[in-house]
Amino acid sequence: MAETLILILTEKIASALADQLEKQFDSLYGLQQELLTQVRGRMSQIKMEFEVIKGFLIYIGTRKENNEILDAWVKEVRELAFEAETIMDHYTYIWADQRHSSNVSRWYHINNQLQEISNRLHRLGEMKQQYDIKTTKGSQSKIAIERHQDLTRSSRVIDEETILGTEEYEKDLKSWLKGGQTDVAHSKRILISVSGPVGIGKTTLVSKVYRSTMIRESFGCRAWVNVSRTYKVEDLHRRIVRELFKGQKGEIPQRLDTMDSTELKKILDEFLGNMRYLIVLDDMRDQNVWKEKLENFIPDNNCGSRIIMTTQSVHVASLAGEDRIMQVKKLGEQDALYLFCRKAFQRHDTEECPTELMEQARNISKMCDGLPLAVVSMGNYLSLREKTILEWKKLEEDLNWILNNNVDFDLMKSVLKLSFDSLPGYLKTCFLYCGIFPDSHLIKRKRLIRLWIAEGFIQDRGRRTAEDVAEDNLHELIKRNMLEVQDTNDSGRVRTCKISAIMRQLIISKSEQEDFYVVFEDAEKSYEGNARRFSVKSSNNSIPFGISSIQNLRSWIHFGTGEPPLQSGFKLLRVLDLQGVPLIKGLPKEIFNLFNLHYLGLRNTSIKRLSTSIKRLVNLQTLDLAFTNIKELPDGIVKLRRLRHLFVYKIVDRTYQSFCYFLGFPALRGICDLKELHTLQSVEVSKDILRNLKKMSQLRSFRIMKVRAEHYSDLSKAIETMVNLRRLDIVGAKSDEALDMTCEIVPPQSLEKLTFRAKLMTLPTWISSLRNLAWVRLCWCSLPPEQDFLPSLGGLHSLVFLLLINAHNGSELSFKNGSFLRLKDLRIVDMKNLKEIKVESGALNELRHLNLVRCEGLTNAPKGILSLKNLENVHLENMKREFVDQLWQTESDNHPMLRAVNIVRQDSKWELKSLGKFRSNLMGYDDQNPENS
Template structure:
């Protein structure tokens, strides 16, 4: 992965040498310009050296991991790269600091201080030393004959993959678990009567068993008999079209024991395609392209395979979603991980194959189940670890050693070498811009839900993301995240209502591989409760549940670039990491900002979310590189004016929650706008700022905002606020919170609303529903809270084409809501909370056709079950909280009782009760009694009571979170 480091450094040096840096340098005096000329010359030389080194490392690929001499050389090269990274940060800081002081009118005697001049001389000396080290490394490379291999020899991983594909044809059926359903479907697709050539894709992460599944179908007698000819080829990353065509021709002719055309090795692509066309013209053929790594493979091969109307089939197996999208419509099979039971069954068959019953001995069952859980249903990992453990004694102490140090076991045992090589293939196939992004995900604890927004901001702060064209770095980072997901390198654990990734995780075994690489290359180090050593030379440190046991050696940690603390205990040390870029202490018990934070001139990310911090000092202005300042859910009530000096700030979060019950209007609080905050031209996220006369007047300047929450808005602010919002053409999220419950706001005068707006919240009394909301074609998420509207808001928003989430909290004072035919075509989640005047809820046929969840919370006057609820054929969850007993009593009856829903449905005059959709998958009632929360299911005749922990989790899930 060292090549990814050089990829970033080359770009960083280029950026530093760009025109902006030259403009900054114009502030320097003649003597300093001379030094700067030397510095720039040496940086250009280093950049040239790095470009050659990066090309060399990319060419050798995985070979450096199997060559000790090469690996030792790469280690020294990496150390030089780290030295350059440190020097570059100091260089950029000196330029920026010089520009800042000059622009603020500092006297010349301050600008000419010897300390500043010494800084430039120091950088020049460091760069000269770095160049000497690079020249020495170049000589060393020649001296010891460190070279790239000639030709296109496949990597060890590719060879292993080919061997695995070959061996998959001969696996005993009894050793294969969890493919029965997919095998049946795949056979069905191959045998259907569609005469046109059909392309089928089988996709999923490496190790899920794609090749094994397809090979079992491919070799079955019924498939062999159905097709006239068959060919199977494995596609490597470094494929050549001519080579693939030759292998396919060879497969066909070999199968029929025919004579392979003469001089096939010298034929060009056109001749090879003609041979295939002639051979396949009247045949029904089956071709398997195994492990297709890119769309270019199919795009270059597709015309080689005739669509002759004989029902031919082509199967692509792939790790990439974009490749799978090339398949014929409805012919994509996404493989899933094994279930817990399937995983345990497969493990026992492998780990205890010597035992007749193949059952796990009680002495090691606890460790065995933990190891199987770590595999997370990945067949390759289960089989590999099972095979490895089959050779070990069935003693608790032996298996506990494996469990406690699985990373060492993966890297030092030949029995697991195949698995490691295959998993590593996906990592080495990544383009340079994705490698660091992927490895970085291992810094989070195992099975940790990695939030999309947090990860994106961290990637940007680390310098992994570069702007592309007019797109922001955050947009580019989200593209990277989606690409990693499409490549099956990360698994989505949560999506929002409109399908966007909210959280993801890294497969546990894949994470162990990432940890191994990162530790070896000093990319980062992870320390847990059993680790007492320091981070050595790691550039990043992640601490997991260490408490006071963690030992920090400040001398060896001066080079740290990132420090992420996942322990909830109080942060135990003084910060002295001069070049730190990321400091994330989210969720700790901190009550004040740690000593030394405001001397970290290189800090880009400061995460203090969910801490107990009450104050940010004026010295925050020293953090001139800061991009993200996350103070959400802290006790901070104000910010110093120095915030306005953070010219690179992109994301600012400052809001707190007072009343956790969501029953009080004054639940959230923000912060008064610091003077000059409106001058921050890079600011994209501003969450929690309070309205004020000057603030709302200056808002017109903040046209770059993408996410904006303004609080304590009063009626007198509405004119300026509306005018400002009209100018915010990049806005994706807008929250408007009134100063108090009775403050009535008029937000009607927004002439042209932000065209990209996706999320909108009004937490305010509104005179009338804002008419412009109905024109927001990109709106997916709408909350009307405490609006107390006299006019029914539904007609003005019912045609929004992309709305998937609607929350109404005390939004309408009328007694009746009717969802008419054709309204809300994409709405999936409807939540009605504290609708105190609502007496009747009606749903007409063909209304809410996509609704999956309906929440009714504390609607005290709604006594009857919503009329027409049976029309909601997609409904999966009906959630009730503190609803009237009359309402709940109706649902508590048996489904088929005289008062049950089914009888009520029939009584409404439906023509054919056999077409009535089933009752929702879950009808849950949650209520409070004697200060405790209780929950019950109302779907089944035998009412099931929920545990208190489950109820708490359920209410948390049903809550309308601000961060959704």
């Protein structure tokens, strides 16, 4: 953690020393310039010293040793880095505050503070020498390794007697291990991986199979080795040799502890010879440990040997062949409840839960998120407590304190902590930050990424943007099973994810210890501390007592409906996220003095206007005004040259059925000078924007509105220059005004999502050239009946989502053989003239979801629908009765894969016929809702 804080600090210093500030510096004279020369010199020196400290912290972070002196020294480093960060934020604040930047006394104060930081850095260096603070070799490293091994052994013993639902896993694993015992064709060594989240029971499962009589008798020798990234290569090789000799009850070779890897490999080759062996590599966390340290060290003697890796990481698991990867799933709700009750009532005559405690039992077992280790720990804890509702509610209501102050949870905390400690520094901070979101709150990918960047955790890296790097970090946390995906779009991209309740409580505790952030889910309690970030969940206007006195607050993230203290003196804020707070109708003038603000989130509030003073927020990166009451922006917006994401649109028709159900904002003169913009939604067309749009080469997501026929030629030329564009929405001025899109352009191949919400004379021919296009929305296009537009789309090999709202005036849609091979979601809405849908064999092979809404001319079920073997959901709304009855009969009788036929409203009555859970987005068929921006 400390090394990441230093990274943020050094990035801030580098930014302060950048060219933009150089120009301001050159304009100063006399005493100011002399002072600033000293200030900048000290900043450079401090940056260099912290860079060296960061390198040392990264090194000791790989050692995982217990050293109280070292821990105390690191704590001092962290506190000093916090103070230095505060000084840098004050520095930036003064530069941005043009009214006071020429105040000499302020620069004297900054200079003196930096001198004090330099002095304390020097003293920290002296302390390091005086107390011989360093990583220890030999014994300490060995102790850390043995502690890790003891922990793993404990974790596999504790659950073995209570492990549930593993019969199929055990059967498959034994089959993979037995294969090759006599079959020459399978005599090569095979690598097997068993993966899943921490606490899921991987080690327990493999241990149970490993120690079974059948497996013991199938191998000449076996070894169980706990793998940790703290091992040196010789340590790891030595462990394998020692465990194999011990397994055979052989004499351990002399000088084993002093041999190098070459000598160890020679001994291993001779020992294994033609023996069939089984080696378990438990808790493998890094692909390179196998590739660089073990793959060539462990011989493949063509005797049908097997190696099993247990791992959290999907990347590591992929080292095994696709047919030798075992993904251990979480317990279902009923299994988790059953296991919990077995443990909670283990000291009773019956393990059944009394009726009066069943609600609490369900709540507590759900908190465990299907992780057997958590379920067992909770059950063991409550087995020693009174069996009353009041006692069990204490665990629900004060989980954080109980987890941190009760020995019953020590093993679980150690296992979870080990998982966290194994993360590289750049992921630790990102993961800790996820605890800011409440338990019941799904974490939206796009929002999380923008917050990470605003906090300064992630920067641009070479030619890759910070957003791309953040996306990589998110995927890495998911691949490591630290975050769980809750929803994806049809392209497989993450929409929302979550963190388990138990892990969240542990990282909240760690964050509070390090003043990283504090979470208030009860705004009535008081606070005395110096946290940098607050997450407040409040349903009233009260705030934690004592908050207003905190001067170093960097982030305020608000959940709930209570109004936050917007007039408090948090002048160093970087993040102010008030999404969904309905009481906010305006911003006090103090907000516009937050010169360090990088993120202002006002989505889904009642704000009506912004002051022109917004221009003072010169560091702002994200301004989110989506689904507010703002109709226009002040001119000052164009002064925000660091702005990356700008969302402004208002819903005016909550039925989402009208052509103009949402409004954008009139384009400001000069808005195209915001060259850092990645997202611009939703701007109305103007001559200025058409003339200068080519300047915005960084745009990734662009929605332009009120486009008329005379605009399209200039707009299409500008689109050609937007080489990074991934999403493009073109919205016409009127539903009956047609756009002529016959002009030929070379569109950016980066396009992934395309929306036309306008009447079209013809579908642009260039669409068929977009090899990365995954989503297409044709809304109110009213294409002529004679134009068969589907062939232009059917050959798009990346297309997974197609929405047609009043898209075509023809009477037939025909999906030809070999077309739309990857399409998963097809939505057909308001096609008034449509009388027939044909699906030829070999079309729509991957279709999962079919929506038919207000297509009143359809009376017969789509021809060929029975050929869609992967169809899961059919959603029908306001369709003719005869169509509904026919489709229902056809599907339920003849389509075994179908899970649901969902009928929302029929003949003015609500009616539901369902074969299972239905997955559909009923809020806005064009997918332009708060969940997707």
